Amino acid sequence: MSDQILNEAKQKMENALSYLHEEYGKFQTGRANAALVESLVVECFGSTMPLKGMASISIPESNQIAIQPWNRDHLANIEKAISEADLGLNPSNDGSMIRIILPPLTEERRKEMVKLSHKYAEESRVSVRNARHEAQHKLKQEDMSEDELKGWEKKLQNLVDQYNKNIEEDSKAKEKDILTV
16 A cells, blocks of 8 residues: 555656646747647637647747648637737748747846746645655555654655656756756
8 A cells, every 4th residue: 555655656746747847848948849839729610729739830940930730721810829828929920831930038038937947846846745745644644663654754755855856957957958048
């Protein structure tokens, strides 16, 4: 049963790390990245769909995103969704595809993004701590000796340390990526 508690905690910690990677993927660092737009929700035929489900997204140049809808009728809706998403992107519709040119980042904007990356890293750390706290509570409910409990808590703490180290490494790498001109 204690293995199951540890596995549940590990899964929650893995989810925290996945969240961090997902949020970092959405960052506009001056280089094009499909993750900036692929999860945008676009209105089509009276319902909504994620952009990646209705168009191919490519990166023809390091500062450009090209969106080729599978149905040209959706061009206006895609353009509208990008404009309304408050990403600071200006889509350009040429009648068959949408191009987005990413402007170079200012020093001030880079610093703001570093702060935001730290905020996401801290949210992930909090999720890891919450998973540890929950697992510790469940472990204390188990019928085991004090020594066994200490052993399980040590394994749990090793997991927490491992995930916190991964979060810290990812945070430093993202900060370096953002500050690199």
